[in-house]
Amino acid sequence: MSKPAAPVMVDIRAVHKSFGALEVLKGVDLEVRAGEVTVILGPSGSGKSTLLRTINHLEKVDQGWISVDGSLIGYRRSGSRLYELRERDILRQRTRIGFVFQNFNLFPHLTVLENIVEAPVSALKRPRREVTAAARGLLDRVGLADKADSYPRQLSGGQQQRVAIARALALEPGVLLFDEPTSALDPELVGEVLDVIKDLAHQGTTMIVVTHEIGFAREVADTVVFMDDGRVVERGSPGDVLDAPRHERTRAFLSKVL
Amino acid sequence: MSLTSDPPVGTKEPAPPGDDYAALKVVPVRHPWRWVAITATAVVLAQFIHGLATNPGWEWGVFAEFFTADVILEAVWTTLQLTVYGTALGFALGIVLAFMRLSKSRFLTTVAFGYIWAFRSIPLIVQLLFWFNLAYLYEELRFGIPFGPGFLSFDTMGLVGAMSAAVLGLALHQAAYAAEIVRGGVLAVDGGQLEAAAALGIPRLRQIRRIVLPQAMRSILPNAANEVISLFKGTSIVSVMAIGELFYQVQVIYGRNGRVVPLLMVATAWYILLTTVLSVLQHYVERYFAKGSAR
Numbered sequence: 001m002s003k004p005a006a007p008v009m010v011d012i013r014a015v016h017k018s019f020g021a022l023e024v025l026k027g028v029d030l031e032v033r034a035g036e037v038t039v040i041l042g043p044s045g046s047g048k049s050t051l052l053r054t055i056n057h058l059e060k061v062d063q064g065w066i067s068v069d070g071s072l073i074g075y076r077r078s079g080s081r082l083y084e085l086r087e088r089d090i091l092r093q094r095t096r097i098g099f100v101f102q103n104f105n106l107f108p109h110l111t112v113l114e115n116i117v118e119a120p121v122s123a124l125k126r127p128r129r130e131v132t133a134a135a136r137g138l139l140d141r142v143g144l145a146d147k148a149d150s151y152p153r154q155l156s157g158g159q160q161q162r163v164a165i166a167r168a169l170a171l172e173p174g175v176l177l178f179d180e181p182t183s184a185l186d187p188e189l190v191g192e193v194l195d196v197i198k199d200l201a202h203q204g205t206t207m208i209v210v211t212h213e214i215g216f217a218r219e220v221a222d223t224v225v226f227m228d229d230g231r232v233v234e235r236g237s238p239g240d241v242l243d244a245p246r247h248e249r250t251r252a253f254l255s256k257v258l
Numbered sequence: 259m260s261l262t263s264d265p266p267v268g269t270k271e272p273a274p275p276g277d278d279y280a281a282l283k284v285v286p287v288r289h290p291w292r293w294v295a296i297t298a299t300a301v302v303l304a305q306f307i308h309g310l311a312t313n314p315g316w317e318w319g320v321f322a323e324f325f326t327a328d329v330i331l332e333a334v335w336t337t338l339q340l341t342v343y344g345t346a347l348g349f350a351l352g353i354v355l356a357f358m359r360l361s362k363s364r365f366l367t368t369v370a371f372g373y374i375w376a377f378r379s380i381p382l383i384v385q386l387l388f389w390f391n392l393a394y395l396y397e398e399l400r401f402g403i404p405f406g407p408g409f410l411s412f413d414t415m416g417l418v419g420a421m422s423a424a425v426l427g428l429a430l431h432q433a434a435y436a437a438e439i440v441r442g443g444v445l446a447v448d449g450g451q452l453e454a455a456a457a458l459g460i461p462r463l464r465q466i467r468r469i470v471l472p473q474a475m476r477s478i479l480p481n482a483a484n485e486v487i488s489l490f491k492g493t494s495i496v497s498v499m500a501i502g503e504l505f506y507q508v509q510v511i512y513g514r515n516g517r518v519v520p521l522l523m524v525a526t527a528w529y530i531l532l533t534t535v536l537s538v539l540q541h542y543v544e545r546y547f548a549k550g551s552a553r
């Protein structure tokens with residue numbers, strides 16, 4: 001691990017989650033330290049996206065608990081009881097956790113700039129003028145300064161995903177979650193999105209990235225986690241997990257994707 | 259095909275050599291039957307217009323006399339008021355009902371469903387007569403603690419006059435349809451949009467107002483415009499309550515002077531004129547909500 005002394009940013013303990021009769025997460029533990037990049041790999045259906053979605057409470061866990069930056073997600077502790085949080089408080093917690101979707105989910109009726117400005121103004125009540133200036137800075141950072149007044153449909157997939165990243169960053173979250181950020185992109189557009197994520201990694205942003213890009217994991221990750229069938233099978237440095245996997249299932253998966 | 263008039267093969271024109279297609283003359287396909295259909299339609303149309311102009315039964319002089327008469331203008335104004343209030347109240351209640359039906363509470367969805375079921379089942383004319391006779395059921399209306407003492411009370415007969423009974427009836431009827439239209443529009447918005455808004459921590463009401471409704475408007479508007487237009491014409495039903503709207507007034511006048519046809523034409527012309535205005539309005543409102551869309 002690169003920064004062993006850094007505090008824990010995301011702490012996942014014994015998380016279980018079922019959809020009906022199907023148990024998707026069967027007791028997952030994971031710890032992500034501040035400034036670290038964690039890449040989660042695994043076959044489809046292994047529960048990696050669901051795990052990511054429990055971190056910002058898009059999915060409610062059935063058992064176990066998750067805390068981000070020291071605060072429990074979805075609950076408030078008082079003495080020996082856990083009180084379920086009201087939606088308003090959950091929404092406030094989410095402003096500390098950036099989420100980037102596979103399908104971008106930009107708001108199509110708002111311009112690029114309006115997409116980025118919306119949440120800081122309406123959720124954090126920050127002054128619009130200040131947020132707009134910051135948004136232009138973020139657009140510059142993802143290389144789209146000239147697209148501020150475009151609508152999402154006028155952009156390529158890669159550009160849309162870079163706007164989505166800028167939108168998540170506008171809330172200045174403590175951690176960024178990426179759910180297969182390049183899976184919906186044409187192959188030639190994958191690079192530009194990964195470059196933006198790499199940039200963020202170099203600047204010390206805490207990130208959890210679910211992806212199938214092994215090369216990206218090798219280059220950027222501090223920790224690689226391999227999940228299968230709702231469990232963490234293996235975790236370690238990219239060198240350990242990718243080049244010398246200890247588990248048969250990790251080996252089998254890597255032999256298919258490499 | 260034998261119907262087309264391609265030049266017969268082997269004319270005297272000298273054919274350019276080889277496969278130099280660029281030098282060949284292109285002969286478009288002919289549509290003789292289309293011309294037959296156009297001629298037939300034009301003849302029928304001409305007959306119709308000729309009839310309108312020359313048949314003395316239309317009594318265009320009477321039409322012109324009443325088209326802008328004060329009584330008629332007042333009646334048009336009443337019709338417009340019924341439409342505007344009916345639409346505004348109907349859609350306001352419709353939006354509430356739509357979100358009740360979309361809520362996670364079983365109780366709220368059932369109540370909303372029940373309302374929609376009931377008001378779509380009762381013919382508007384029956385409903386209007388019920389409202390008109392409300393005072394028979396409830397002699398006074400009180401505002402206060404439910405089942406407890408009241409603070410304000412109104413005499414139902416005085417409060418629910420004919421006009422407000424009509425607006426109430428139209429609005430309650432409209433709300434049932436509006437609810438389903440709004441619900442359909444909201445369901446048509448991609449689920450990822452709400453998820454993204456939730457992930458960004460945007461407050462719940464703001465998610466609806468800023469993210470969901472503007473996008474839902476695209477599928478709500480064409481249906482809503484249909485509803486407004488059909489409500490506008492539907493106001494003529496209110497004539498059963500002896501309210502001086504356009505159709506009632508026209509009936510009163512031709513009851514007096516016996517000029518049935520020209521007076522019906524007066525009403526028709528006003529309905530057409532105002533529906534046209536509504537359609538133009540619809541075009542511009544739709545264009546506004548098409549921001550950022552490809553089509």
